[in-house]
Amino acid sequence: MTSRRNIAIALALLLPAVALVPLGMVAFDWAQLSLVTADSAVGTVDSPSFDWIVWADEDELITAAYVFPRGPAAEAGLRTGDIFYMLNMQQYFSTEVLKTAVEGVGPGESVVYNVFRDREAVRARVRLTAYPTFLYPISPALWNFSLWGFMLAAFIHVLGLIVVIPLAIRSRYARSSLVLIFVSALWIIGNTVRLFALTLLGPPLPGTTYATVFQAMTLIGLVGWIGFPFLLVRTVASGTDIANSAAMGAIRPLLMAPAIILAALAIVTGALGHVGPLTLDRLVSPILFYACCYLALAACLALLCYTSESRNEAPTGSRSRVGNGIMLVLAALAAMSVLGVVPVLDAVTEATAGWFVIGAQLLSTVPVILVSLTTLRYGRIDRVFARSLTYLTVLGLIFFAFVGGMGLLDPMVTERGWPRNIVAGVVVVVMLLVFERVARQTRSYFTQFFATDRERAARLLDRFQESTGEYIDVDSLLAQSIDVVGQALNARSAVIFVRPGDVDDRWLTASYHPEPPYLTERIADRLWGEIREHPVPWAANAELGMRSLSRENSEFLTDLGAVVIVPIRGKDRPMGLLALGRKAERRAVYNLEDIDRLRSFAGHLAIAIERLTLVERQQQLIRETSDAQLRALRAQINPHFLFNALNTIVASIDERPDLAEKTVENLASIFRYILQTEDRPFVPLREELSLVRHYLEIEKARFGDKLHVDIQTDEGILDIQIPAFVVQTLVENAVKHGLERTRDGGQVSIECRTNPEGLRIEVRDTGVGIPILFDADHDSTSEAYSFFGIGLNNITARLGYLYDRSDLMSITSAPGEGTTVTVLVPNGTSPDRHTDSSDGRFESHTRQ
Template sequence: LTLDGLLVPILFYASCYIAGAALVVLILYVIDRPRAEATLWHWGRTGAALVLSAASLTALSVLGILPVLSAVSDTTAGWLIVCAQLLYVAPVMLVSVAPLRHGKVDEVLTRTLTSMALLGLLFFAFVGGLTLLDPYLARIEAPRNVVAGLYMILLLVIFDRLARPLRAYLRAVFLTDRQRARRVVSRFQEQMRTILDHETLVRRTVEVVGAAYEARSAVLFLRPSGPEGPWLSSTYHPEPPYLTERLFRRLWPHFEREGRIWARNPELNESRLPPEEARLLAERGAALAVPIQGDGAPMGLLVLGLKKQRRAVYNLEDLEQLRSLSGQLALAVERLTLVEREKVLARQRAEAQLVALRAQINPHFLFNALNTIIALIEERPEQAEAVVEHLAAIFRHTLQTGGHPFVTLDEELTLVAHYLAIEQARFGEKLRLEWDIDAAVRSVPVPAFAVQTLVENAVKHGLEKQRGGGCLRLAARPGPDGLTEIVVADTGAGIPELFDQPVDIPLPETLFGLGLTNVSARLEQLYQRRDLLRIASRPGRGTTVRLLLPPAPATEAGDDRPRPDRAVPAAP
């Protein structure tokens, strides 16, 4: 038994086997081209034809039908046989890579290439360094083995120090597109907590995922409000034929019931989607359909189209990342739902406090006004009639503003003017008023009854306690940083608890009653700030309260309700 007698039959039968496999590939392309392209990846018709030709020539040459091997030297013939054997490895590698590309190979490949690159650098550094040192070592007659050992130790120490940055750099160099997509999606998952509404969350999710995975198109349907709520949807580079909401509603009952990922590729598919529905998805270019798993049941569906690169596919790493994204998206939706619920509760709480404030103000007005009317009705009936008109205007204002949390500053000042007209009828010349209102801020939205409460507090707790009365100054002007500054200052008795406090401090929560406490709480709920109501008090100089108002929230600032009556006296 000779070596030729052993190798020639093996090479001949291997050539026949490879030629037969290539012929089967060509037949598959003729019968079912889409299936062949999806299954064989890079192994196309051209490659099959080349391998069929090469295998056939090799088989005929081994048999001696074609005088190829006999016409060259033995060395050349040996190299031709080696090349033929290497060529036959190519189909095996391609067939092996075809299913592996759906698995988790990117991380293994990156680590392998990184390790090989590091070892290669170490090898070339060692060999190159010794090559440069050899002439010098021969000249000084130094022992080469000792120097080589010391040089190797030095290289190991250097590479130990540089291993981490080198490995990070090489991993970045060998980073695949799939790993880059994984990083982009992971960063977006961390950023989800900064998104503050469902519509933006849906739009940003489909944009990031579609771009990261280089999908031709993508669409996300999400129902954050529960089974009876409306659907939100967003698309990324939609391509016809479109996955419409009507078609989605046809598919959704199956995904809602099963909750598994559907994939166009059988190697990745987990779902038992009926053939008709699967055909509809495939006709619209869908490659993956990932249910968004909520608390116990799916709440949406993410559908990704085929990738832009013709041969690129999704693999198991992509499915794991998308499954993780689905969970994070569901958590983000639940978080936003809780935030919306808290906002509703806060708004209801603010409205309840406003109702309580109005309920407190109206009896106070009524009690003081009726006493004033009784005192004036016999001696000065005209003035008593004016007090009745002011009182009616105040109640009319309360009815017309209803439950609205905001009014314009001009409307609030109208209410204040009516209130102060009644108080002037009570105190006469003891109550002096100063107005300094900038016309530029009259249309600024302010929380209802906020300024009136500050004015009432100044009269009741500041000026009313002084025998000789005093002066009440009301000013409004544009402040820094887009704020509106409203100042209510009185020359009353002051607040002893604040005499030794720094000037202009935030309102102490435990110092005042229900009125100012409600105003402070409403400001915090409306603007999410605690420094908008500031107070200063000095003995002999009275108390000054500053109200700083940012622009009102867009959803609160505008309304088309009837405006309060602006009968005499109008706001100064």
């Protein structure tokens, strides 16, 4: 490997000098001639003139083989097939001599042609122009080939720019490809504009604004064509061992020197017309030779020492080596042809040479595209192709429909005297309205036509996301999720880690085709700190510009074979990560579309996990209350209330998970209170009111806005000890037997006041009331009424036992006003007197 690198370094040091050989030969010949003649101006020339006619020798006659349609000769009346007779009243008998005579006149001057056409003499005055640099208007076939070839190349460059710009924003590696395509586009698009200008407007006359703009486009294009071979070599070298060698500091300025020299000569020559013997036309051979040398150098670098350590997918393979070999051979042959070592250009006609130069210009974009594909495949190529073809198709249809429509309307417009510009505007508006629908349908068609594995992957992921609500536990959801991701994205391996609960919870994991070295829970713990702090995707491919992890962890993951990591973000925090290995197909990579789909998939997965986690928490709580607290539930909880609470939870899970979670928390608080007071017959009023609030919150979840609560207490009484569950039992009876039977709900009021006798607790409801108490003469003391259930009987018995009185609870009720229950907790009774735990346990708080 070291010997190959040394050879590559030697070539990189040598070829910049070789690339300037043709330019050096011109300079040497000019210097020698200047010394001999002692005249520094010897050899200077002006830019050659062109009459836009291709003359050919046929049967000892000089015939116009091709007259450019929009050229000055065609405008003057000359046609293809005319037989030359005289130029400025002088006869010529050779096309080469005639061509030399025309070139020596000077751009902007006029000449007079005398020709024969169908045995008739024709005289035409033609104003000469400068020859269009690097363009060849010498045959209809070559001109059309140039026009459509450069237009196609321009489209490819624009498409490449659209694809690579989003990547360049993220990644500095993609910026080199962006610069490479942009510089190449200067030449390709500049030539395309010049070709269309000549086709539509004709050649520019010297001294006009059109000529100035045309010359500026020529210079901009030349700078692009000169710049792209250097950028190509630099881009290829950045992926080789040379990039990390000490020689790179000396190589870079040497590689840049020929490009700078040729670009400076092109600019100065374009501005002054010539530099010594050099004109823009005579720079063709030096520029072409330089480009061929650098193309060959790029191919050599790729063949000799391209390394894949800095890439996760090797950019070279048998097909790449063959391609680079072909490019090397073609570039070498072209360079030797320009130099004259292989006499190709010397042995062919001007037309053949034109085909060669135009083909070389167009083919020079091929290595740009090949090198850029390494970056472009990370972009949204399919989407851009479909959108671009849609726009081109619709714009083409609009163009032809406009031209055809105006052609049909022209007779009517002329006959009726309508303003042509208004009619044209109306036609454009109508077509835009019609073709808007055509554009949508066309884009849909192209999207389906260009449907690739990535589109099919998107459909597979979308279908799975729609079915996540059917899973009943997190483990099965994760197992199916990782299988779908692996299959959809054609990954060799993939693994998912989820921590749905607290930070210290164990990992839930699932894998797809795991390969050693394995990504374990221990490794997930190592990465979790960074991922939790910066929950953004990470990609090993530098072109994607997603290096959210530290360099140490990035290198560690690369060694493990991980290519993409996407965090799974819950509502408030990250809850896991999705890691993918390389794709199963050797050259396939993950691009921006894949990352976007994975992020969207991770978001849907997080929602599904949160939903299942909530369900599992509720189920766990239900299991705990059913098992561990079975005895307490049987003794202290009304099954009717518990059933209603669970129904409320189940009904809220899908539509209002926050309400379901809050209900579960309130229910858990009630159970906790039950456990804490299991052996305590007395509790502070503060704790009893807290229990009541939790209970009423559960009932509010069931009743909604129909239940209103009002709790009022005197200051300084919250620490007074009262019998446990007394207030809660009264409130539960008020809700169940008072408000639950009304259609519009109502209000429960709780008032706790002190008086000389003790603490007075009053619970009022606005429910249906108790009919047996509607009689005003009925005794409402705390004797056991027939309508008492277990709860009220329990309170009556406990109050009598604790305070040795039977008048501590009273009940009043009236139709339309509801029921009021009042309990008096006497002063001077210490709860320490009653420590029998059995007195603190009772069967129910509710009237049955």
